[in-house]
Amino acid sequence: MPSIKLVNVTKRYGNIVAIKNLSLTVNDGEYLCVLGPTGSGKTTLLKLIAGIIKPDEGEIYIDNKLVNNLPPQERNVAYVPQQYALFPHLRVIDNVAFGPLSKGFSRDEAYKISMQMLEMTRLAWRANSFPHELSGGMQQRLALARGLASGAKILLLDEPLGALDARLRVELRYKLREIAEENNLTTIHVTHDQEEAMVVADRIVILRNGEIQQEGPPPQVYNEPKNIFVAHFVGEANFFEGFVAETDLHGSWIQLRNGFILRVNETNKNVGERVVVMIREEKTRIIKRVRRKEEINLFPGTIREISLLGDFISYSILLDNGDRVNSRIPTIMGMGRFRVGEKVYVRLKPEDLRVYPYPPQGLYQELEVI
Amino acid sequence: MAVKNLNLQVKDGEYLCIIGPSGCGKTTLIKCIAGIIEPDEGEIYIDNKLVNNIPIQDREIGYVFQEIALFPHMNVYDNVCYSPFVKGWGVSRTENLVKEMINMMNLQDRIKDYPDALSGGAKQKTAIARALVSGSRLLLLDEPLGSLDAKVRKVLRYELRRITKDLGLTAIHVTHDQEEAMSIADRIVVMRAGEIVEVGTPLELYLHPKKLFTANFVGEANFFTCDLIGEENNYTKIEVNGKILYSSCKVDSKHKKLVAAIRPEFILMKKTSRSKDSWRGVIEKKAFLGSSIRFEARTENDNLLAIKRPASEALKFKIGDRVNLILPRESLLLYPYPEEGLEKAISIE
Numbered sequence: 001m002p003s004i005k006l007v008n009v010t011k012r013y014g015n016i017v018a019i020k021n022l023s024l025t026v027n028d029g030e031y032l033c034v035l036g037p038t039g040s041g042k043t044t045l046l047k048l049i050a051g052i053i054k055p056d057e058g059e060i061y062i063d064n065k066l067v068n069n070l071p072p073q074e075r076n077v078a079y080v081p082q083q084y085a086l087f088p089h090l091r092v093i094d095n096v097a098f099g100p101l102s103k104g105f106s107r108d109e110a111y112k113i114s115m116q117m118l119e120m121t122r123l124a125w126r127a128n129s130f131p132h133e134l135s136g137g138m139q140q141r142l143a144l145a146r147g148l149a150s151g152a153k154i155l156l157l158d159e160p161l162g163a164l165d166a167r168l169r170v171e172l173r174y175k176l177r178e179i180a181e182e183n184n185l186t187t188i189h190v191t192h193d194q195e196e197a198m199v200v201a202d203r204i205v206i207l208r209n210g211e212i213q214q215e216g217p218p219p220q221v222y223n224e225p226k227n228i229f230v231a232h233f234v235g236e237a238n239f240f241e242g243f244v245a246e247t248d249l250h251g252s253w254i255q256l257r258n259g260f261i262l263r264v265n266e267t268n269k270n271v272g273e274r275v276v277v278m279i280r281e282e283k284t285r286i287i288k289r290v291r292r293k294e295e296i297n298l299f300p301g302t303i304r305e306i307s308l309l310g311d312f313i314s315y316s317i318l319l320d321n322g323d324r325v326n327s328r329i330p331t332i333m334g335m336g337r338f339r340v341g342e343k344v345y346v347r348l349k350p351e352d353l354r355v356y357p358y359p360p361q362g363l364y365q366e367l368e369v370i
Numbered sequence: 371m372a373v374k375n376l377n378l379q380v381k382d383g384e385y386l387c388i389i390g391p392s393g394c395g396k397t398t399l400i401k402c403i404a405g406i407i408e409p410d411e412g413e414i415y416i417d418n419k420l421v422n423n424i425p426i427q428d429r430e431i432g433y434v435f436q437e438i439a440l441f442p443h444m445n446v447y448d449n450v451c452y453s454p455f456v457k458g459w460g461v462s463r464t465e466n467l468v469k470e471m472i473n474m475m476n477l478q479d480r481i482k483d484y485p486d487a488l489s490g491g492a493k494q495k496t497a498i499a500r501a502l503v504s505g506s507r508l509l510l511l512d513e514p515l516g517s518l519d520a521k522v523r524k525v526l527r528y529e530l531r532r533i534t535k536d537l538g539l540t541a542i543h544v545t546h547d548q549e550e551a552m553s554i555a556d557r558i559v560v561m562r563a564g565e566i567v568e569v570g571t572p573l574e575l576y577l578h579p580k581k582l583f584t585a586n587f588v589g590e591a592n593f594f595t596c597d598l599i600g601e602e603n604n605y606t607k608i609e610v611n612g613k614i615l616y617s618s619c620k621v622d623s624k625h626k627k628l629v630a631a632i633r634p635e636f637i638l639m640k641k642t643s644r645s646k647d648s649w650r651g652v653i654e655k656k657a658f659l660g661s662s663i664r665f666e667a668r669t670e671n672d673n674l675l676a677i678k679r680p681a682s683e684a685l686k687f688k689i690g691d692r693v694n695l696i697l698p699r700e701s702l703l704l705y706p707y708p709e710e711g712l713e714k715a716i717s718i719e
Contacts, residue, residue: 166547282661311635
């Protein structure tokens, strides 16, 4: 099982810097997801590792061997592009056998390997079909089988589920992970779908404008986002603008819009500093009545919208100070609890709040992934 | 046959979503309504007026499709203006309306930008503004968010709903994304192989899907075949691989073989339980989903169950743990065993 290492890699397209001085290590047998919005450099990163494009600066190592000047076919990688690029005139089995045959395997050997790959991707029963006779999900599995037939132990997947229906995506992502595990592959899977990344990955790398924003196991990235962009892009979060009004040994008081005061546990910001406070939507609680008036971090507001997401219901609340928050509650608990127009209180527990410096270019710009 | 003998009524001011797997006929259906495709049989009425022979440009429809089609040589403002409806209007009327739509879509800072300077989301917002500016009361949306990133889709879907409701429009929105449909639709039409499987509000389809296919397509579900034992205290008693369960669903006693379905998020997981609705099991898999955790557990009667629990319960359970899985009778759905077999009945490919 090989490892992958990038050291200070930069790639430019004309004036645009697609990858900026990026360093990254992928361990033996690891399943790594690279997550980021369109244009963040995800595909460029994969192509650099596959050898389809060359870095302008920096080194790329596979299995501790410098591969900068090695052509793709000698890198021991299977690259599965977003558009599967299947051969339309070849049967399923011939599509898979193409790689081993061109690598110089005997016919018998090549077809034996190909059949194994088709069995692994549960397509053996369609070996004699043509690609256009397969469903989208099957075509995806065929592309995977073809990539793996060359014997590569590194799997590079570019939006492998991007062309599929949402519901099918959910089903196939578990299969991808299984196949990688069963075959001891080192996998890099590129996606813009944060839920997909969290479910399949051992580790997530979040990319923006060619730079790594954060890397770590999914729960760490989700629970301890390093900046506003990560908090917004991974999971659903509410953000409040404010100023640090006071700090003491145990926490700080943040002045929000129109006189609302919020208690947070963080103490590392300066009084007067402009900040953004973040809380996950599922940690944002709604309550009907306040029992003890002296309680902190309880804000009055009105339910404005209700929408079902499936296992969660999302309530959108306009706070009396003009801030808008979303709260998501498991459907089975949240069904019919509140109605549009109802006056409620929102509770934000200090331990669930994180504080970030106000971004220089403004909060709205920082959150815009559109 | 792309669409088969289909009947559907969309109410004035309604936001209707049509969902279904690839090839189910949802795009054909919306194209028939738009007038891009003519039906071989049957009638289409808009505002109680038969429109079969009315060409697309006379149907007074706003149409937005997946492939974002803006004129590359025109800026946002001119793209929004470019509509045959707008052409005959006076300058001031056009300007007022165009500005209003541009403001509604939060594009006011981008009016001078050309399409290639816009992100995918901003392009699609421009296309939506253009469809709205024609003043049509009916908006047809064919996978309007399909080419956008997951995060952008989530933001824009609420904007779509908000703007159609604010303007009092009737909207028909085709999507393959069931979460998108559930979160914004007043009613959802589930299609498969050219036919309507089921129509209902998001909550109806989620909580009480009438068909097995819907149970699988709208949200996730565990399925197992089981035998009907009878009735006990107003609950239906069933046997699954040697274990008894109860359901509040009523089934015709002529169906001896059944399929039981339960959503992963409705299963409770406890270290110990005395509930009669509980199975013992061992956790085999655990995946982090952010706000929730998805487990897979092998039960004592050898069923593999998917279970979703709030993330706050994540630390309580780990792989290898022996647990009790409670399948609440109010959440356990029952269906007659389908003629074509379970796998085919729920297949989404």
